[in-house]
Amino acid sequence: METIILKEDCVVLLDQTLLPERLEYVECRDVESLAEAIMSLRVRGAPALGVAGAFGLALAAMHSKGVGRREVLSDLEAACARLKSTRPTAVNLFTAVKVVMDAARASDDPRAAAVDAAKRVFEEDVSMNKRLEKIGAELFDDGDVVLTHCNAGSLATSGRGSALGVIKEAARQGKNLTVFADETRPLLQGARLTSFEMVDAKIPVTVITDSMAGFVMKNRGVSKVIVGADRIALNGDTANKIGTYGLAILAKAHDIPFYVAAPTSTIDSQSRSGGDIEIEFRSRGEIEFFNNVRIVPREADVLNPAFDVTPAEFISGIITEKGVFYAPFDFGL
Amino acid sequence: METIILKEDCVVLLDQTLLPERLEYVECRDVESLAEAIMSLRVRGAPALGVAGAFGLALAAMHSKGVGRREVLSDLEAACARLKSTRPTAVNLFTAVKVVMDAARASDDPRAAAVDAAKRVFEEDVSMNKRLEKIGAELFDDGDVVLTHCNAGSLATSGRGSALGVIKEAARQGKNLTVFADETRPLLQGARLTSFEMVDAKIPVTVITDSMAGFVMKNRGVSKVIVGADRIALNGDTANKIGTYGLAILAKAHDIPFYVAAPTSTIDSQSRSGGDIEIEFRSRGEIEFFNNVRIVPREADVLNPAFDVTPAEFISGIITEKGVFYAPFDFGL
Numbered sequence: 001m002e003t004i005i006l007k008e009d010c011v012v013l014l015d016q017t018l019l020p021e022r023l024e025y026v027e028c029r030d031v032e033s034l035a036e037a038i039m040s041l042r043v044r045g046a047p048a049l050g051v052a053g054a055f056g057l058a059l060a061a062m063h064s065k066g067v068g069r070r071e072v073l074s075d076l077e078a079a080c081a082r083l084k085s086t087r088p089t090a091v092n093l094f095t096a097v098k099v100v101m102d103a104a105r106a107s108d109d110p111r112a113a114a115v116d117a118a119k120r121v122f123e124e125d126v127s128m129n130k131r132l133e134k135i136g137a138e139l140f141d142d143g144d145v146v147l148t149h150c151n152a153g154s155l156a157t158s159g160r161g162s163a164l165g166v167i168k169e170a171a172r173q174g175k176n177l178t179v180f181a182d183e184t185r186p187l188l189q190g191a192r193l194t195s196f197e198m199v200d201a202k203i204p205v206t207v208i209t210d211s212m213a214g215f216v217m218k219n220r221g222v223s224k225v226i227v228g229a230d231r232i233a234l235n236g237d238t239a240n241k242i243g244t245y246g247l248a249i250l251a252k253a254h255d256i257p258f259y260v261a262a263p264t265s266t267i268d269s270q271s272r273s274g275g276d277i278e279i280e281f282r283s284r285g286e287i288e289f290f291n292n293v294r295i296v297p298r299e300a301d302v303l304n305p306a307f308d309v310t311p312a313e314f315i316s317g318i319i320t321e322k323g324v325f326y327a328p329f330d331f332g333l
Numbered sequence: 334m335e336t337i338i339l340k341e342d343c344v345v346l347l348d349q350t351l352l353p354e355r356l357e358y359v360e361c362r363d364v365e366s367l368a369e370a371i372m373s374l375r376v377r378g379a380p381a382l383g384v385a386g387a388f389g390l391a392l393a394a395m396h397s398k399g400v401g402r403r404e405v406l407s408d409l410e411a412a413c414a415r416l417k418s419t420r421p422t423a424v425n426l427f428t429a430v431k432v433v434m435d436a437a438r439a440s441d442d443p444r445a446a447a448v449d450a451a452k453r454v455f456e457e458d459v460s461m462n463k464r465l466e467k468i469g470a471e472l473f474d475d476g477d478v479v480l481t482h483c484n485a486g487s488l489a490t491s492g493r494g495s496a497l498g499v500i501k502e503a504a505r506q507g508k509n510l511t512v513f514a515d516e517t518r519p520l521l522q523g524a525r526l527t528s529f530e531m532v533d534a535k536i537p538v539t540v541i542t543d544s545m546a547g548f549v550m551k552n553r554g555v556s557k558v559i560v561g562a563d564r565i566a567l568n569g570d571t572a573n574k575i576g577t578y579g580l581a582i583l584a585k586a587h588d589i590p591f592y593v594a595a596p597t598s599t600i601d602s603q604s605r606s607g608g609d610i611e612i613e614f615r616s617r618g619e620i621e622f623f624n625n626v627r628i629v630p631r632e633a634d635v636l637n638p639a640f641d642v643t644p645a646e647f648i649s650g651i652i653t654e655k656g657v658f659y660a661p662f663d664f665g666l
Contacts, residue, residue: 184544204634206634206636207621209576209620210543214576214578242548249583290624300531301539
C-alpha cells in the first residue's frame with residue numbers, strides 16, 4: 001500500500017478521507033488539485049506533506065510551459081507559494097519545498113533539478129524512517145500497552161511511519177505490544193487510519209474515544225504513549241494533533257513515559273519555543289457536521305484548532321533518525 | 334420545553350437522540366417501551382433517569398390488570414426489575430424506584446400510592462433543583478469562562494439542570510458567563526444538547542471536541558469547570574460521563590476549580606469509594622459507526638465505558654441542594 005507516488009505526469013495519492021471503507025487513489029495532474037488534496041486531508045501527516053510538497057514542485061516542473069530557465073523558475077515559484085499556503089503548521093512541507101526550490105535555483109536545468117530533488121526528498125524520507133524505527137523500537141518492551149493519538153503511520157510518511165513505524169518495528173522484533181488508538185476527533189485519523197494500519201500489521205488494536213485516554217491509563221495498564229509531531233521548537237516544545245497536550249498531561253499524572261517520534265526535518269530552527277509555532281485553525285464545518293448530519297446548533301460557536309503545543313517538560317524523549325533526545329533538549333541546530 | 338411528562342395513560346419523552354435537528358416527543362405506553370427509551374438514551378441524565386424510573390412504575394400501576402393488592406404489587410415488582418436492568422451506573426434510578434416501591438408496598442392501594450409517589454419524585458426533583466442552582470450560582474463570578482462536559486441540564490433533570498442549572502442561575506443573576514461545551518463522544522450530548530440549552534438561555538457557547546479541553550484551559554482563559562454526576566461515593570469519588578476524569582486532571586494541572594453539581598440523591602450510601610461503583614460498558618456500535626457510516630475497521634477492537642470515576646482529590650466542591658461539600662467529603666449519611 002503506497003501513500004503517495006510520483007508518476008511521469010501526475011502525483012497519485014491514496015485518498016485517506018475514504019478509509020477504512022474504501023481504498024481509492026486519486027490522480028493530481030496539476031498543482032492546484034494537489035493543493036486541494038492537501039487542504040482537504042486526502043494526504044496528511046507531517047512527513048508525507050513534505051513529500052507531497054516536493055512532488056507538487058516536480059509536477060509544476062514537468063508541466064511548465066516555460067521555454068527558458070527563468071520562465072520555469074517563475075512557474076516553480078508560483079507553485080511553491082500555492083503549496084505553502086495549504087497547511088501552516090507542518091514544517092516538513094516548508095522544509096521540503098525549500099530543498100527542491102534551492103536545487104532548482106542552483107541548476108542550469110531547473111526542470112530536471114526540481115524533479116530529481118523531489119525524488120531525493122522521497123527517498124530520504126524512506127531511509128530516514130527506517131533509522132528512526134530501529135532507534136525507537138529499543139525503547140519498547142515485550143508486553144507494553146501503547147497509547148497513540150492521530151495517525152503517525154505509513155499513511156503519514158513514505159515509510160512505515162514515525163510513531164507507528166516504531167511500534168511496527170518493535171513488533172517485528174518479536175515484542176508483543178497491544179495498542180490503544182484514540183479516535184482523534186474531529187477527523188478520526190485514529191479510528192480510521194491508525195487502526196487500519198495496526199490491523200494490517202497484525203498488532204492488536206483497540207479504538208477508544210479521545211475522552212477515554214484517562215480511563216485506559218488508569219484501568220488498562222497503558223505503559224507508554226507515543227505520538228508523531230507536526231513541528232518541534234528548538235527547546236523541545238512540540239506541536240501535534242489537537243489533544244496531544246492533554247494526553248501528555250494525563251501521561252505525566254499516571255507516571256507513563258510520553259514519547260514523540262519524528263524526523264529531524266520536523267525540528268524548526270525558526271521556532272525557539274512553542275509560542276513561535278503558528279497553529280492552524282480549520283473550518284467549523286468539521287465539528288458542526290458529521291457526514292452531512294448537523295450535530296451542533298447553528299447558533300452555537302465552534303472552535304477548531306487543528307494542533308496544540310505540548311511543552312517540553314511533558315515529553316520523556318524525542319525519537320529521531322539521529323537518536324533519542326532527552327530534556328533539556330539540544331538538537332545541535 | 335419539557336423533558337419528561339406523566340399523562341393519564343402514558344409517559345411522554347422528548348426524544349433527545351434527535352436533537353438539535355428535530356424536537357420530537359415519543360409516547361411510552363408500557364414499561365418495555367420506556368425501558369427501551371432509557372437504554373437508547375432517548376431520555377438520559379441521572380436525575381431525569383430517577384424521574385423516568387418513577388414514572389415507569391406509575392405506568393405499570395396504571396396499566397396493571399391485577400385485581401387485588403398482591404397482583405398489582407407483583408406487576409410493580411416485574412416493572413421495577415425491568416427498569417433497574419437498563420442503566421447500572423445512575424444511582425438516582427435505583428433510588429427513585431425504591432421510593433415508589435416502598436410507598437406502594439406500605440399502602441392498601443398500591444396502584445394509587447405508586448402514582449402519587451412517582452409524582453412526588455418529580456416535584457421534589459424540580460424543587461431540589463432550584464435550591465441547588467441558587468447555592469451553586471454563588472460560586473460563579475461575572476466574567477467566568479466555564480467549561481462543561483456532557484449534558485447536566487434541563488434535558489437531564491426535571492428542572493433547569495444541575496451543572497447547567499447553576500450556570501443559568503448565575504447568568505439570570507446578571508453575571509456574564511461564557512461557556513465551552515465538550516462535544517462528548519461518542520453520543521455528543523455536549524454538541525447536541527448542552528449547546529442547545531445554552532443557546533436557548535442566550536448564554537454564549539462554543540462547542541469543542543473533547544480533545545480541545547487542554548487547549549482552551551491553557552489558551553482561552555477557562556476559569557471554572559462544572560459537571561454533573563451519575564453516582565457519588567461516600568468519600569466524594571464521583572462517577573460521571575466518560576472523559577470527566579481526564580478533565581479533572583487537566584483542570585488541576587491548570588489550577589482551575591473543578592466542581593460537581595448533583596442532588597444528594599446521587600450520593601450512594603452503598604459505595605464507600607469509587608472502586609465500589611459499577612461502570613456501564615455500552616455497545617461497540619456507538620463508536621464503530623457514526624450515523625450508519627463505518628469509522629472503525631471491522632477487525633479492530635473497541636472499548637466503550639460510558640462513565641469514569643474522578644477521585645475526590647480532584648474535586649474542588651460538590652454542589653448539592655443541601656449546600657456545597659468540600660474535601661474531606663462527609664455527607665452526613
